[in-house]
Amino acid sequence: xxxxxxxxxxxxxxxxxxxxxxxxxxxxxxxxxxxxxxxxxxxxxxxxxxxxxxxxxxxxxxxxxxxxxxxxxxxxxxxxxxxxxxxxxxxxxxxxxxxxxxxxxxxxxxxxxxxxxxxxxxxxxxxxxxxxxxxxxxxxxxxxxxxxxxxxxxxxxxxxxxxxxxxxxxxxxxxxxxxxxxxxxxxxxxxxxxxxxxxxxxxxxxxxxxxxxxxxxxxxxxxxxxxxxxxxxxxxxxxxxxxxxxxxxxxxxxxxxxxxxxxxxxxxxxxxxxxxxxxxxxxxxxxxxxxxxxxxxxxxxxxxxxxxxxxxxxxxxxxxxxxxxxxxx
Numbered sequence: 001x002x003x004x005x006x007x008x009x010x011x012x013x014x015x016x017x018x019x020x021x022x023x024x025x026x027x028x029x030x031x032x033x034x035x036x037x038x039x040x041x042x043x044x045x046x047x048x049x050x051x052x053x054x055x056x057x058x059x060x061x062x063x064x065x066x067x068x069x070x071x072x073x074x075x076x077x078x079x080x081x082x083x084x085x086x087x088x089x090x091x092x093x094x095x096x097x098x099x100x101x102x103x104x105x106x107x108x109x110x111x112x113x114x115x116x117x118x119x120x121x122x123x124x125x126x127x128x129x130x131x132x133x134x135x136x137x138x139x140x141x142x143x144x145x146x147x148x149x150x151x152x153x154x155x156x157x158x159x160x161x162x163x164x165x166x167x168x169x170x171x172x173x174x175x176x177x178x179x180x181x182x183x184x185x186x187x188x189x190x191x192x193x194x195x196x197x198x199x200x201x202x203x204x205x206x207x208x209x210x211x212x213x214x215x216x217x218x219x220x221x222x223x224x225x226x227x228x229x230x231x232x233x234x235x236x237x238x239x240x241x242x243x244x245x246x247x248x249x250x251x252x253x254x255x256x257x258x259x260x261x262x263x264x265x266x267x268x269x270x271x272x273x274x275x276x277x278x279x280x281x282x283x284x285x286x287x288x289x290x291x292x293x294x295x296x297x298x299x300x301x302x303x304x305x306x307x308x309x310x311x312x313x314x315x316x317x318x319x320x321x322x323x324x325x326x327x328x329x
Contacts, residue, residue, distance in 0.1 A: 027173070039285060045237055046261055048230060050261035053231070053262050054268070055226065056224055058268035058273075059203060061202060067254075067255050071234055072247075072250020078095075100228050100232025104229065130250065149243065149244070187230075188270065195219060195222070202220065203268075231258075261279075264309075265279075266313055269315075275314065276313070
């Protein structure tokens with residue numbers, strides 16, 4: 001493709017992006033129902049968590065089955081800092097993310113030394129252990145009772161808009177949208193950098209990448225740490241928005257739901273987890289009456305996805321478009 005074609009391609013992408021942003025910002029003005037706005041907010045939180053898992057799974061090729069646990073760590077850390085320490089959300093959230101990243105770094109050092117199926121097993125065991133700590137540490141986490149009465153983000157003063165309160169679901173929607181954009185930007189910059197290229201090389205063949213001089217352990221640990229930080233970010237936002245937490249928020253089920261988002265949308269793409277994370281909260285609300293049985297439905301969906309759409313919705317669309325262009329050619 002010549003330079004003119006590349007410029008036109010970039011312009012088209014920029015125009016599409018601007019249109020999408022306008023549509024997303026217009027949703028609260030169009031959708032007035034609090035219930036549907038709540039679903040959109042939850043979708044945004046799940047988008048952040050799905051993108052966090054997709055970073056380590058889709059680009060580094062490491063299946064972390066404790067992603068929901070790090071979501072829970074971020075949620076509890078942020079919630080406890082607000083409730084017990086009296087800190088503002090704007091202080092508690094970055095501190096909660098930092099604590100999650102530190103725990104991710106410490107636990108990533110030994111677990112990332114394992115290869116193949118051993119890494120998912122190691123992270124699953126890690127997640128179960130941390131879940132039981134949260135569920136049994138009554139004096140700190142509230143144990144089975146959980147945490148209640150967590151405050152919404154404090155009002156902020158913006159230059160043009162003035163004081164902005166987050167008691168309304170509409171303003172929480174805009175807040176979550178901001179963090180979704182921030183997450184996408186962080187991941188995009190990472191995967192577009194030299195570090196991202198190294199991660200893709202590790203995903204393809206770790207032994208070969210190591211033979212080429214790539215410090216695979218260093219890159220995996222950095223990627224894992226950033227991934228857990230972003231999971232903690234999603235958890236912290238969730239804690240403040242919902243106002244309460246239960247130990248189940250750090251359970252393996254949460255990890256499974258995050259994985260389902262990524263698998264349905266498409267692993268190793270930016271848009272895939274976003275599509276999956278929009279789909280799952282809607283499905284979850286519709287299947288809420290099933291209680292624990294909804295996990296059976298999730299399992300069936302995952303099996304069907306692996307069988308018929310192994311590359312997710314995005315991968316399936318790409319294959320269909322590719323076949324169409326071949327026929328036209």
